[in-house]
Amino acid sequence: MAPSATQKNGHSGEQDLDLTSSAVEHRMAENVASDSNTIGAASNGVSQPNVHEIDASKLTYTFTQNPREPPALGITADNGNSICTDHMIIVKWSAKNGWATPELKPYGPLSLMPTASVLHYATECFEGLKAYRGYDGKLRLFRPDCNSERMLMSSVRISLPSFSPKELEKLIIALMSVDGPKWLPCDRAGSFLYLRPTMIGTHSQLGVQAPSEAMLYIICSYMPTMDSPAGGMKLHTSPNDMVRAWAGGFGYAKVGANYGPSLLATKEARARGYHQILWLYGTDGQCTEAGASNFFVVWKTREGKTQIVTAPLDDRVILAGVTRRSVLALARERLADEAEVVERKYTIDEVIEASADGRLIESFASGTAYFVCPISLIHHRGRDIQIPAGKGGEGAPITLRLKSWLVDIKYGRVEHPWGVVVPEEH
Amino acid sequence: MAPSATQKNGHSGEQDLDLTSSAVEHRMAENVASDSNTIGAASNGVSQPNVHEIDASKLTYTFTQNPREPPALGITADNGNSICTDHMIIVKWSAKNGWATPELKPYGPLSLMPTASVLHYATECFEGLKAYRGYDGKLRLFRPDCNSERMLMSSVRISLPSFSPKELEKLIIALMSVDGPKWLPCDRAGSFLYLRPTMIGTHSQLGVQAPSEAMLYIICSYMPTMDSPAGGMKLHTSPNDMVRAWAGGFGYAKVGANYGPSLLATKEARARGYHQILWLYGTDGQCTEAGASNFFVVWKTREGKTQIVTAPLDDRVILAGVTRRSVLALARERLADEAEVVERKYTIDEVIEASADGRLIESFASGTAYFVCPISLIHHRGRDIQIPAGKGGEGAPITLRLKSWLVDIKYGRVEHPWGVVVPEEH
Numbered sequence: 001m002a003p004s005a006t007q008k009n010g011h012s013g014e015q016d017l018d019l020t021s022s023a024v025e026h027r028m029a030e031n032v033a034s035d036s037n038t039i040g041a042a043s044n045g046v047s048q049p050n051v052h053e054i055d056a057s058k059l060t061y062t063f064t065q066n067p068r069e070p071p072a073l074g075i076t077a078d079n080g081n082s083i084c085t086d087h088m089i090i091v092k093w094s095a096k097n098g099w100a101t102p103e104l105k106p107y108g109p110l111s112l113m114p115t116a117s118v119l120h121y122a123t124e125c126f127e128g129l130k131a132y133r134g135y136d137g138k139l140r141l142f143r144p145d146c147n148s149e150r151m152l153m154s155s156v157r158i159s160l161p162s163f164s165p166k167e168l169e170k171l172i173i174a175l176m177s178v179d180g181p182k183w184l185p186c187d188r189a190g191s192f193l194y195l196r197p198t199m200i201g202t203h204s205q206l207g208v209q210a211p212s213e214a215m216l217y218i219i220c221s222y223m224p225t226m227d228s229p230a231g232g233m234k235l236h237t238s239p240n241d242m243v244r245a246w247a248g249g250f251g252y253a254k255v256g257a258n259y260g261p262s263l264l265a266t267k268e269a270r271a272r273g274y275h276q277i278l279w280l281y282g283t284d285g286q287c288t289e290a291g292a293s294n295f296f297v298v299w300k301t302r303e304g305k306t307q308i309v310t311a312p313l314d315d316r317v318i319l320a321g322v323t324r325r326s327v328l329a330l331a332r333e334r335l336a337d338e339a340e341v342v343e344r345k346y347t348i349d350e351v352i353e354a355s356a357d358g359r360l361i362e363s364f365a366s367g368t369a370y371f372v373c374p375i376s377l378i379h380h381r382g383r384d385i386q387i388p389a390g391k392g393g394e395g396a397p398i399t400l401r402l403k404s405w406l407v408d409i410k411y412g413r414v415e416h417p418w419g420v421v422v423p424e425e426h
Numbered sequence: 427m428a429p430s431a432t433q434k435n436g437h438s439g440e441q442d443l444d445l446t447s448s449a450v451e452h453r454m455a456e457n458v459a460s461d462s463n464t465i466g467a468a469s470n471g472v473s474q475p476n477v478h479e480i481d482a483s484k485l486t487y488t489f490t491q492n493p494r495e496p497p498a499l500g501i502t503a504d505n506g507n508s509i510c511t512d513h514m515i516i517v518k519w520s521a522k523n524g525w526a527t528p529e530l531k532p533y534g535p536l537s538l539m540p541t542a543s544v545l546h547y548a549t550e551c552f553e554g555l556k557a558y559r560g561y562d563g564k565l566r567l568f569r570p571d572c573n574s575e576r577m578l579m580s581s582v583r584i585s586l587p588s589f590s591p592k593e594l595e596k597l598i599i600a601l602m603s604v605d606g607p608k609w610l611p612c613d614r615a616g617s618f619l620y621l622r623p624t625m626i627g628t629h630s631q632l633g634v635q636a637p638s639e640a641m642l643y644i645i646c647s648y649m650p651t652m653d654s655p656a657g658g659m660k661l662h663t664s665p666n667d668m669v670r671a672w673a674g675g676f677g678y679a680k681v682g683a684n685y686g687p688s689l690l691a692t693k694e695a696r697a698r699g700y701h702q703i704l705w706l707y708g709t710d711g712q713c714t715e716a717g718a719s720n721f722f723v724v725w726k727t728r729e730g731k732t733q734i735v736t737a738p739l740d741d742r743v744i745l746a747g748v749t750r751r752s753v754l755a756l757a758r759e760r761l762a763d764e765a766e767v768v769e770r771k772y773t774i775d776e777v778i779e780a781s782a783d784g785r786l787i788e789s790f791a792s793g794t795a796y797f798v799c800p801i802s803l804i805h806h807r808g809r810d811i812q813i814p815a816g817k818g819g820e821g822a823p824i825t826l827r828l829k830s831w832l833v834d835i836k837y838g839r840v841e842h843p844w845g846v847v848v849p850e851e852h
Contacts, residue, residue: 013808109537
């Protein structure tokens with residue numbers, strides 16, 4: 001490797017500061033700019049006509065010969081394993097040829113070499129979104145464009161290939177069109193399925209390097225409802241010896257590397273009787289996320305103004321949740337008269353102080369898994385912060401209103417652009 | 427889940443500070459304490475006679491029916507894929523039954539459900555060590571006990587099961603006994619194979635939780651020799667927007683989550699003509715690791731004393747490399763008269779200052795992949811730090827001596843307790 005290094009003497013060094021974000025921006029721009037089904041090569045921007053984009057319109061269908069029966073309502077696992085629907089969608093990628101033809105095929109195991117990149121270097125990212133059977137009989141996805149765009153960002157951050165988010169969205173809808181009618185039938189209004197688009201590095205060469213082969217797949221499973229634990233959700237603040245994510249890291253991306261390392265502290269907290277960790281950041285204990293969800297408090301300022309507060313996205317420490325942004329938008333649109341919406345850094349000490357003053361009104365976690373989940377208690381360094389969470393922990397007024405507005409959109413009680421209807425043949 | 431939380435009021439909160447390290451210590455102690463082939467349950471310490479430890483003495487052998495030919499000397503990959511030997515060892519684990527019987531079987535693909543924990547949450551860790559064909563004809567591993575112990579620590583940190591490191595070491599030796607004679611034959615003295623013990627979470631349930639099923643496997647492949655790039659290794663310091671690891675994180679563990687996220691900056695640095703990133707930490711720019719290797723400088727103090735300096739392990743930001751500790755031990759033992767060995771935090775500014783004063787004598791990276799690799803240049807914020815690296819970048823005197831001592835041990839030019847001979851039938 002002939003270093004061009006020594007020719008760079010005298011440069012300001014400015015370009016050395018943002019290696020990551022410039023690489024991310026470069027690769028994402030490539031993709032957005034592409035309006036054909038071929039993409040430019042990542043390294044030099046020269047168009048390579050043989051490197052293909054994902055083309056959802058070319059999806060091939062191989063239907064299962066062994067259809068299974070959907071489980072009874074409320075059953076989500078079989079012997080500790082997720083129950084998935086009959087089919088999955090797979091799209092393979094190689095650096096040489098780009099994306100292959102997307103395939104819908106029977107759900108089943110993947111064959112990976114023991115040397116596959118994903119098994120060693122965590123070259124993996126995913127999304128989670130739900131399909132909702134509406135009270136009007138329609139099947140809806142909630143803002144699948146947001147998940148598809150975030151998946152591109154995560155993929156690029158973890159050195160997996162870029163793709164057109166619009167094509168991913170089409171594939172998600174295609175899978176739901178096939179499996180939705182049977183696995184989330186019309187008599188299950190008010191229920192949901194859980195979609196998991198996933199990308200993994202399949203390149204079978206040991207050595208720390210960006211994979212030159214990868215696979216995108218979409219599967220669909222059941223998931224338990226987790227938004228209403230009896231008595232509300234109880235959090236334990238993160239220990240001093242555990243930081244979830246950090247400025248300059250990758251906390252904002254939905255990559256496996258954010259999850260595995262957090263399991264140990266979460267398990268320890270659960271053994272002590274808490275549902276999730278409230279992740280603090282920095283020496284001042286900034287509140288960031290609750291488990292794998294975004295975290296909100298509702299408090300009154302000393303001047304008596306009601307505020308809905310959550311951590312900001314700007315230092316890229318927290319995940320830009322789809323539920324988070326939807327909650328913020330609805331609150332700004334519909335609660336403007338009674339509450340101010342604030343995205344800012346705030347610390348556990350501020351929360352404790354508000355609680356001591358009787359100014360802490362509500363708290364909730366938001367995310368696809370936990371939806372909008374009332375928080376009733378935060379345990380921090382030997383003390384408990386009690387938070388009003390309504391009768392039986394079912395949620396205080398603002399939490400409940402935000403939640404019901406989202407429920408109405410997801411389950412088709414109201415028409416809203418966030419609810420994307422999946423075409424089905426019945 | 428009934429929270430025991432509220433009963434904890436009035437506790438000091440001390441126990442809230444070290445959730446992670448206390449969990450790690452607890453789980454590792456369990457294992458060390460175990461001297462039978464059953465282990466106590468992680469959660470309550472009660473012995474469960476049906477939960478089995480790994481028992482290497484029970485290894486079953488299923489030999490390949492399709493033996494392959496080893497590649498020509500120097501060939502390490504086939505069409506971009508690692509070339510592995512005929513066999514691998516697999517041991518499956520479940521929370522319910524513990525470790526199953528270890529199996530040696532033909533090398534081949536793994537079958538994983540698309541919902542497997544490892545593919546979503548990076549529940550994975552690994553080790554890397556080499557088997558060396560000695561000039562005396564013997565096959566040796568270098569300190570496999572160190573790798574096995576570190577694997578336990580990594581496994582526990584990423585919420586994978588614990589095991590007896592001694593049994594892992596025996597399995598590594600067993601695989602080499604079978605595949606060593608053919609894949610690293612006696613006429614290849616001075617060559618090596620690369621062993622990769624790996625553990626992955628196979629539990630097939632979506633949801634952020636510690637996996638209740640896992641698999642340990644050991645594979646053996648070829649790897650290119652990387653310790654002597656022409657002109658020496660050239661490093662680019664990490665950008666401001668990229669931190670590899672952080673205090674309170676998991677930089678000390680060999681988990682996938684440390685690797686995938688680093689690939690983007692590494693690729694960008696390579697595109698600019700550098701071999702690896704020199705990872706800086708903190709606002710003062712502490713030197714931590716070079717790529718996935720430990721980083722050393724040799725300088726003279728202002729008082730004229732020669733020092734061999736590397737980052738300390740105490741804040742758990744860097745990997746406790748086996749080569750690192752071996753280099754330190756040899757330097758302390760054999761270079762005491764001429765150089766002081768120092769493990770301390772030091773910054774890129776100190777390195778720049780030493781260079782400007784003409785006090786920077788040598789630098790090298792140490793690790794299993796890069797072995798002891800001379801560093802000839804560090805690019806930092808627009809400027810190049812040139813470092814003496816001997817003729818053609820082959821290494822300055824201290825680097826070369828440390829390297830040759832290790833070579834002598836690994837390839838059997840001297841007998842040393844670090845060189846563990848693998849029993850072979852010829």
